Each structure stands twice: as C-alpha cells, then as structure tokens.
C-alpha cells in the first residue's frame with residue numbers, strides 16, 4: 001500500500017496535523033493532582049503521563065503494543081570517505097538485527113517493544129547528493145510510505161531508529177539546509193572519524209548545499225535531495241503516527257534530522273514526539289533546541305538504531321507505572337491539604 005502517493009499528498013498531510021485529546025489531557029492532569037504526592041513532585045514523569053494520555057485519548061494510557069521500527073538505507077556520497085566504516089556494514093547490521101545480536105535487540109526486549117526492521121533497497125544506494133538529488137520523487141515517496149506502513153492500527157507508542165553508514169553526513173546537510181549555520185556546526189564524528197574525516201564531511205555538506213541551493217525549500221524537496229531512504233522513512237512514520245495520534249519517541253541526531261525539514265513548514269509536527277535522549281553527536285543538542293524538544297536522557301550514547309529511545313522507555317514506563325498504579329488521596333485516606 002502506498003501512503004504518500006504524491007509530494008502534494010505528503011505536504012497536505014503536514015498541513016492537517018491532528019491535535020491531542022484535550023479532555024483526556026484534563027482528566028489525566030486531574031488524576032495526577034489526586035495522587036498521593038505533593039503536586040509536581042514527580043516532575044517530568046507527570047508531564048510524560050499527561051502527554052501520553054493526550055495522544056492515546058484516554059486518561060490512563062498504557063503501552064501494551066509498543067513498537068521500535070528501525071529503517072536502514074545506503075548513501076551514494078559515502079564514496080567521499082565520510083564514515084569510519086564501509087557501507088557494507090549497513091546490510092551486515094541488518095543481518096545482526098534479524099539474528100537478534102544487536103544492541104537494539106537487547107534494548108527493545110528490555111523495553112517491552114516489538115522490533116520491526118525495514119531494510120530499504122540496501123543494494124541500491126541513493127545518488128551522490130553532491131552532484132544530484134539523493135532520490136527521485138518515486139524513490140522518496142516509496143521510502144516515506146515504507147515508514148508510514150509500520151504504524152499499524154492499535155499501536156500504543158512508536159520508537160523510531162535508523163541504520164545507514166554515512167547518514168550522519170546526510171543529517172548534517174538536512175540540519176544546515178533547514179536551520180542555517182555553517183556545515184561545521186552540524187558535522188561531527190558520527191561512527192568515529194578523525195579530524196581529517198570531519199573536514200571531508202564538512203566539504204561534502206558544503207558541496208551538497210551549494211548544488212541544491214536554488215531548489216525549492218519544501219519539506220519534500222529537502223528530504224528528497226539531501227536525505228536518504230531511512231531518513232525519509234522516519235519522516236513518513238512520524239507523520240503517519242501523527243495522523244493516527246500515536247505518540248513517538250525519537251532517537252539520536254539522525255532520527256531527529258528527519259523531522260527538521262517538516263518542522264520548518266509545520267513546527268507542531270513535534271507535538272506528539274518525545275526526544276528519548278541527547279546523543280553525543282554534537283549537532284544533536286543544537287537540533288533539539290531548534291525542534292524545541294527536551295531530551296529525557298543524556299547518557300553519551302551515539303549508536304543510533306533506536307537505542308537511546310529504547311533506553312528512555314524505562315523512564316516512560318515509570319511515568320505510567322506511577323500514573324496508573326498509585327493510590328489517590330481519597331483511596332489511601334491521606335489528607336491532601338492540611
């Protein structure tokens with residue numbers, strides 16, 4: 001099934017973002033105020049519970065059907081030496097995900113999430129974006145739709161992640177195009193390149209920005225020209241999740257960069273999203289500021305594959321455990337004001 005049949009359909013969906021359920025938010029807030037604790041004493045946990053209530057449309061949200069969707073893609077510009085690893089690692093890691101041996105397998109199990117791995121044409125890298133758009137329209141629409149397809153009815157929460165050797169360079173290009181600043185402000189070590197590698201990444205982003213400078217600055221064109229299949233898939237998943245009012249937990253720098261072109265046109269696109277963590281990739285904290293997202297964790301992680309978002313699930317589950325499991329003052333017979 002094709003969710004996004006044209007760039008116009010994609011942009012139209014972005015122009016009609018549903019809102020959270022105000023009644024559920026009010027009821028969840030009232031429940032928080034009735035629980036046996038000083039008002040506000042559970043800090044962010046209270047906000048997370050109310051946030052989930054609003055998007056699930058119920059005063060007492062649950063995460064029974066939680067899914068981590070990991071999208072994988074390969075990039076044509078890797079020929080310029082921008083990663084510490086060869087592009088073949090993308091497919092090898094997809095094999096590892098399928099065999100159950102990657103960090104995200106362990107973390108998704110610990111977080112109580114199903115894991116769906118979507119490999120997107122790994123033997124057909126995108127075009128080198130320093131000399132051509134990364135994808136043609138059909139390729140970009142197909143990647144957006146592959147992302148949307150993971151949002152099955154009945155999902156309580158979606159974690160998005162990615163795997164794609166070279167994609168920290170694409171993420172830097174998307175951020176620089178969306179928010180300005182110099183490429184050097186958005187480029188970082190990724191998998192671990194040295195200073196020369198960083199200089200090569202900066203030069204590649206500069207060339208890409210110059211090549212596409214005159215192109216339309218719509219979300220679709222920016223994703224198509226400077227993104228990648230796994231990045232467009234994350235954008236499609238986040239947009240479809242919004243249509244179905246499914247809350248999303250974003251992962252690191254690359255996952256969040258997928259949202260940057262959308263947020264320029266529709267800043268409310270992040271309203272149903274939590275930032276699971278702040279990655280060690282230096283551009284991430286800058287990007288989260290632009291997206292107006294406050295990360296739940298900051299553990300120095302920079303793995304990708306949804307790992308930071310999966311770790312954040314323990315905080316999100318703690319928010320729901322208290323919201324749903326605590327007694328109210330009335331139930332416990334504890335006076336709530338003296």
Ligand SMILES: O=C(O)c1ccc[n+]([C@@H]2O[C@H](COP(=O)([O-])O)[C@@H](O)[C@H]2O)c1
Pocket residue numbers: 082083084085162163164165166167168169189190191192193251252253254255279280281284301302303304305
């Ligand atoms: O999530 C992050 O913030 C993050 C930061 C650095 C690297 N990564 C992962 O590493 C890969 C991209 O790094 P690179 O050096 O190949 O551009 C890709 O597979 C990402 O999942 C992910």
Ligand SMILES: Cc1cc2nc[nH]c2cc1C
Pocket residue numbers: 085089093162163164191303304305
């Ligand atoms: C081994 C490896 C695992 C990864 N997981 C996400 N990105 C990755 C990059 C590499 C190189």
